[in-house]
Amino acid sequence: LDEFGIPVNTLVVNRVMEGVGDVTGGNGAGIDPDWVVEPNPDTCEFCARRWEVQQSALRQATDLFRARDVKRVPLLANEVRGEAALRVVAACLD
Numbered sequence: 001l002d003e004f005g006i007p008v009n010t011l012v013v014n015r016v017m018e019g020v021g022d023v024t025g026g027n028g029a030g031i032d033p034d035w036v037v038e039p040n041p042d043t044c045e046f047c048a049r050r051w052e053v054q055q056s057a058l059r060q061a062t063d064l065f066r067a068r069d070v071k072r073v074p075l076l077a078n079e080v081r082g083e084a085a086l087r088v089v090a091a092c093l094d
Contacts, residue, residue, distance in 0.1 A: 009045075009069045010069040010071060010093075011061065011071070011087055012072075012093065013058065013061065013070060013073070014073045015073070015074075016054060017038075017039050017047065018038075019074070020033070020036045020038075020088075020091075023072045023074050024057070024091055026092070029061070035076055036075070036076060037075045037076065058070070075094070
């Protein structure tokens with residue numbers, strides 16, 4: 001986007017398999033835990049492989065775009081529709 005003169009200061013990575021507390025940098029206060037899916041890489045082989053791929057990609061994105069803020073939105077249990085879902089996303093982007 002920079003090549004086209006469109007400034008980008010923040011990148012958003014969606015569907016990250018991390019807990020809401022990890023994504024928000026806090027304890028996820030005010031976020032209904034039913035909205036977030038936290039796959040367990042210790043008991044799910046698919047989740048473990050996906051976790052490794054995501055963590056590698058997040059490290060690369062953070063390094064590549066180090067001059068920009070990289071925000072993460074966790075894997076949500078439902079489609080983002082309505083005020084409650086938007087509150088979850090907003091908390092992750094705050």
